[in-house]
Amino acid sequence: MGITRRMLFLLGLLASALHPAPTALAGGHGGWKAGLAKVVITPERPMWMAGYGNRTAPSEGTLHDIWAKALALEDAEETRGLLITLDLCGIDRDFSMGVRREIAHRHEISLDRIVLACSHTHTSPVVGSNLITMYPLDDEQRKRVESYTELLGETIVGLAGEAIEDLSEVHLSWGRGEAGFAVNRRENVQDRAEELREAMALKGPVDHDVPVLVLRAGDEVRGVVFGYACHCTTLSINHFSGDYAGFAMMELEREYPEATALFVAGCGADQNPLPRRSVELAEKYGKKLAGAVKRTVKGHLRPILGGLQSAYGETDLAFAPVPDRSHWEREAESETFAVANRARAFLGRLDRGETLPGSYPYPVQVWRLGGLTWIFLGGEVVVDYALRIKRNLGPDTFVSAYCNDVMAYIPSLRVLEEGGYEGETAMIYYGQPGPWAEDVEERVIAEVNRLVRKVGGGPGS
Numbered sequence: 001m002g003i004t005r006r007m008l009f010l011l012g013l014l015a016s017a018l019h020p021a022p023t024a025l026a027g028g029h030g031g032w033k034a035g036l037a038k039v040v041i042t043p044e045r046p047m048w049m050a051g052y053g054n055r056t057a058p059s060e061g062t063l064h065d066i067w068a069k070a071l072a073l074e075d076a077e078e079t080r081g082l083l084i085t086l087d088l089c090g091i092d093r094d095f096s097m098g099v100r101r102e103i104a105h106r107h108e109i110s111l112d113r114i115v116l117a118c119s120h121t122h123t124s125p126v127v128g129s130n131l132i133t134m135y136p137l138d139d140e141q142r143k144r145v146e147s148y149t150e151l152l153g154e155t156i157v158g159l160a161g162e163a164i165e166d167l168s169e170v171h172l173s174w175g176r177g178e179a180g181f182a183v184n185r186r187e188n189v190q191d192r193a194e195e196l197r198e199a200m201a202l203k204g205p206v207d208h209d210v211p212v213l214v215l216r217a218g219d220e221v222r223g224v225v226f227g228y229a230c231h232c233t234t235l236s237i238n239h240f241s242g243d244y245a246g247f248a249m250m251e252l253e254r255e256y257p258e259a260t261a262l263f264v265a266g267c268g269a270d271q272n273p274l275p276r277r278s279v280e281l282a283e284k285y286g287k288k289l290a291g292a293v294k295r296t297v298k299g300h301l302r303p304i305l306g307g308l309q310s311a312y313g314e315t316d317l318a319f320a321p322v323p324d325r326s327h328w329e330r331e332a333e334s335e336t337f338a339v340a341n342r343a344r345a346f347l348g349r350l351d352r353g354e355t356l357p358g359s360y361p362y363p364v365q366v367w368r369l370g371g372l373t374w375i376f377l378g379g380e381v382v383v384d385y386a387l388r389i390k391r392n393l394g395p396d397t398f399v400s401a402y403c404n405d406v407m408a409y410i411p412s413l414r415v416l417e418e419g420g421y422e423g424e425t426a427m428i429y430y431g432q433p434g435p436w437a438e439d440v441e442e443r444v445i446a447e448v449n450r451l452v453r454k455v456g457g458g459p460g461s
């Protein structure tokens with residue numbers, strides 16, 4: 001008996017029933033499942049606070065709790081991803097790799113599908129060795145950082161498991177709002193920001209997009225993930241808080257009582273919320289950001305259909321030529337604490353016969369959720385990167401920074417050549433041996449491009 005055209009048609013039907021297109025599943029929800037979990041990570045004891053080098057005492061209390069939050073996603077093919085957001089200034093590579101590997105091992109999720117994202121709030125505790133060069137810690141404070149870091153790692157691993165257990169069907173959609181409080185801090189005098197804004201005279205590149213990922217079960221919002229490219233530095237007080245991002249998440253969780261709100265920082269390394277330095281302003285910016293998210297949730301959202309593709313890579317970012325021993329011997333005598341501290345650490349390494357590193361393994365991660373390309377960059381990334389990436393990849397692009405490892409600022413070539421804090425001197429506080437080499441921007445972009453193509457995206461896709 002020969003195979004007839006009709007038999008081929010029936011075989012085709014059978015095959016499509018066995019391998020349904022994800023978009024055709026269960027009433028058009030795209031086959032997505034999501035699970036959410038959150039836990040307070042506010043230290044129980046006074047601790048040294050992160051982000052500023054001029055604090056002279058540990059924390060004195062809590063303005064509002066800081067959180068770790070987890071979103072587990074599972075597509076129709078049962079491919080899982082885990083995004084964990086942390087109301088923290090930064091985390092180092094060893095901590096991040098340890099936690100991600102443990103989650104990968106326990107939950108059988110590959111590293112490219114696990115992201116740790118920091119909000120960069122400057123009213124959070126010091127974690128691990130992040131920015132450790134600039135803090136005048138005594139032995140007791142050092143021990144507190146160590147024990148907090150250890151407990152935090154265990155807490156995050158447990159939280160990942162809770163989010164996975166919570167997996168249930170959701171509609172996934174995506175949209176973009178706008179909020180205008182981020183000001184380019186390199187181009188505008190901080191104290192004149194209000195006056196400059198009034199006069200329409202603010203200068204410099206900004207990224208005012210508010211990317212929003214919405215998870216709905218029926219009509220109910222179960223989760224919102226949102227981003228903004230601006231330093232979490234409204235506050236410099238000695239009380240723990242999530243700064244404006246913390247206020248925004250609180251506002252959104254009030255608005256959607258069944259939801260968990262997760263903030264992911266964008267490429268805001270050269271952006272500050274201006275004016276700043278009061279709790280009222282932090283709350284005001286939080287409400288503005290939450291307002292942009294709410295309008296987006298109510299407005300035009302595009303459904304995310306299709307599955308999760310992911311890729312992770314590390315590209316070696318070269319430092320400018322590292323000075324020799326005599327340079328560090330001179331710097332060890334500096335009256336500036338961080339300069340001398342870094343030099344002493346390097347001299348110790350040279351004494352032990354080690355060489356100072358000539359490059360750093362910089363992490364880039366890309367998720368493709370249906371037609372949305374989501375890029376997670378390590379470090380404090382200046383706004384030029386987000387603008388360049390979105391200009392080339394188009395509007396369905398979500399660019400996040402401070403992810404997986406906050407090892408340094410990542411200046412564009414423009415900012416590197418201009419020098420200043422983000423291009424040069426911040427490297428002291430991060431304990432790195434000098435500024436990046438001139439190809440830093442091209443190396444980062446090349447890695448982004450390589451990974452975006454790997455997950456099926458790319459310019460014009």
Ligand SMILES: [Zn+2]
Binds near residue numbers: 120231269
């Ligand atoms: Zn910063």
